[in-house]
Amino acid sequence: xxRLIKRGDCILILVCLAIAxxxxxxxxxxxxxxxxxxxxxxxxxxxxxDLTNDQIFSAAPNVMIEVKNNRVRFVQSDCPxxxxxxxxxxxxxxxxxxxxxxxxxxxxxxxxxxxVDGIAY
Amino acid sequence: xxxxxxxxxxxxxAIGIGVGIAVYxxxxxxxxxxxxxxxxxxxxxxxxxxxxxxxxxTYRISDTxxxxxxxxKTLTAGPLPADDPVQVLCDALTQKTSGAxxxxxxxxxxxxxIDQANRTPSVPSDEDIQRAxxxxxxxxxxxxxxxxxxxxxxxxxxxxNLRGFVVSxxxxxxxxxxxxxxxxxxxxxxxxxxxxxxxxxxFTLKGTCFVSTSGSYEKYFEQDGKRYHHILDGRxxxxxxxxxxxxxxxxxxxxxxxxxxSTACFLVGYNDAQSLLDDYDCxxxxxxxxxxxxxxxxxxxxxxxxxxxxHWAD
Numbered sequence: 001x002x003r004l005i006k007r008g009d010c011i012l013i014l015v016c017l018a019i020a021x022x023x024x025x026x027x028x029x030x031x032x033x034x035x036x037x038x039x040x041x042x043x044x045x046x047x048x049x050d051l052t053n054d055q056i057f058s059a060a061p062n063v064m065i066e067v068k069n070n071r072v073r074f075v076q077s078d079c080p081x082x083x084x085x086x087x088x089x090x091x092x093x094x095x096x097x098x099x100x101x102x103x104x105x106x107x108x109x110x111x112x113x114x115x116v117d118g119i120a121y
Numbered sequence: 122x123x124x125x126x127x128x129x130x131x132x133x134x135a136i137g138i139g140v141g142i143a144v145y146x147x148x149x150x151x152x153x154x155x156x157x158x159x160x161x162x163x164x165x166x167x168x169x170x171x172x173x174x175x176x177x178x179t180y181r182i183s184d185t186x187x188x189x190x191x192x193x194k195t196l197t198a199g200p201l202p203a204d205d206p207v208q209v210l211c212d213a214l215t216q217k218t219s220g221a222x223x224x225x226x227x228x229x230x231x232x233x234x235i236d237q238a239n240r241t242p243s244v245p246s247d248e249d250i251q252r253a254x255x256x257x258x259x260x261x262x263x264x265x266x267x268x269x270x271x272x273x274x275x276x277x278x279x280x281x282n283l284r285g286f287v288v289s290x291x292x293x294x295x296x297x298x299x300x301x302x303x304x305x306x307x308x309x310x311x312x313x314x315x316x317x318x319x320x321x322x323x324f325t326l327k328g329t330c331f332v333s334t335s336g337s338y339e340k341y342f343e344q345d346g347k348r349y350h351h352i353l354d355g356r357x358x359x360x361x362x363x364x365x366x367x368x369x370x371x372x373x374x375x376x377x378x379x380x381x382x383s384t385a386c387f388l389v390g391y392n393d394a395q396s397l398l399d400d401y402d403c404x405x406x407x408x409x410x411x412x413x414x415x416x417x418x419x420x421x422x423x424x425x426x427x428x429x430x431x432h433w434a435d
Contacts, residue, residue, distance in 0.1 A: 008126045015130075016137045040157040040164075043186070080241065087317045094309075095318045096164075103159045107166075116323065117168055117300070120332040120370060121292035121311035121339070 035093050037072055039065070040105040049106070059104045072106050074099060094119070156182040160189045161266055163291025167274075170285045170300055180281040185288065188277045189270040196269070200225070200260040207265055207377055214385045215355070217397055221388040222381070223355035227259025235340050235351040236263065242342045244349060254358040268333050268380020271295035275329065275376070294332040295376055306330075312428060313338040313368045313408055321408070322426040324372070331376045335383040336368025336408075337361075352387055361388045365410045369394070372420055373403040391415055409434075 037049040041059055049067060056066045062078035071091040074084040077099050084099035094116050096107040155168045167182045195201070201208040211224035232253045234242045245253075262269075267290045274288040275295050285298030287306055296306045305327045309320035313336050324332060337350035337360070354361040369386040373379030378401050386394035391407050395417060398405055404418035413434035414426060426433060 008130060012130055012133055015134050019137045038157070040159075043158050046157060083317070090318060092318070097317060098164045100162060100164070105157055105164055107157060109155060115307060116309045116320075117306045118166070118287040118289050118294050118296075118308045119292070119311055119320065120289075120294045120308055120324070120334055
């Protein structure tokens, strides 16, 4: 009776720790395993891009975007500078490609695991 | 005795699970949300850390975008009143840079056409350049616009009861507050010579801070083997001659000031930039084509150089 920490308390602490650890690990792995990419076209609501489904789709009348092996690229665009097409494939959290003339952006969500909150340029 | 212990145990486990789920669902821990829109001919990106899930619903990127569009309307409508803070800033910098920085180069900027997305630019005739330079009529606030937009974004967010946020208006950044557990913000600086998603290093920023970059690498064209960038010198009418300087990044506590200063510092170069930066209590990072990187004030301590293609220089 005189002891400060009993056997039951120990079990309780361990159980709580296990739950906390479980939640933490679950969050980390979910964030790391599923990078999320979005398509922002003009100022319409953004759409999630299904990275598991290899495809080529049209984001605007003359802008084609390709999804393959969890990567995304601009295949074709009618913009004069072609910056978006030359950017090539992107796949990492925090990566993005923007076609300013057509106002189309493909953005990989920069979750906490990317370690960066913004990019200055 | 044993029975009651078991009951207490069960109860606490239940509470533990509850708290776990709550944390997981974002009820207690701050929620981060990122969204995008297009304003001022560039991409607006907003990352927000809220104090709970509810704020995220009421704080939308369209509020920020609307405020910036209203500002854009004012800035493109013509010259601002002489006592407008943005005009006062521009006029002061015109004086401090002996006319290199100007807010009335609209005609000259249109003539070069480097900023215009749907046009293939070419070098105008010297006669046309001198005429446009002498014109000094049409206002152009391109050198302060995105910084001023960051000021507008900060004003909008102050009403929203947020924990912290990072807004980028075409690469001009404003940070506010902090991240969970008081963590500072990490803002990468794009590599002026690398690919689109390469960075040269990372800033560690606390509280309210603005990051603005001006460089010759962003918008330019080439003609007869020579590169013509978009930062025009108000003294000559031609793209600034910079002796190997390719970009200047200014850290400031006001968006318009930081943006205008990054252009002014790029125009006058490292040596003459010192007094400019001191006048406005700002710091800057200077990047050279050779890979040399120079910093003023404590900017060096706030910037971690990560790319091996670059090195610190005095």
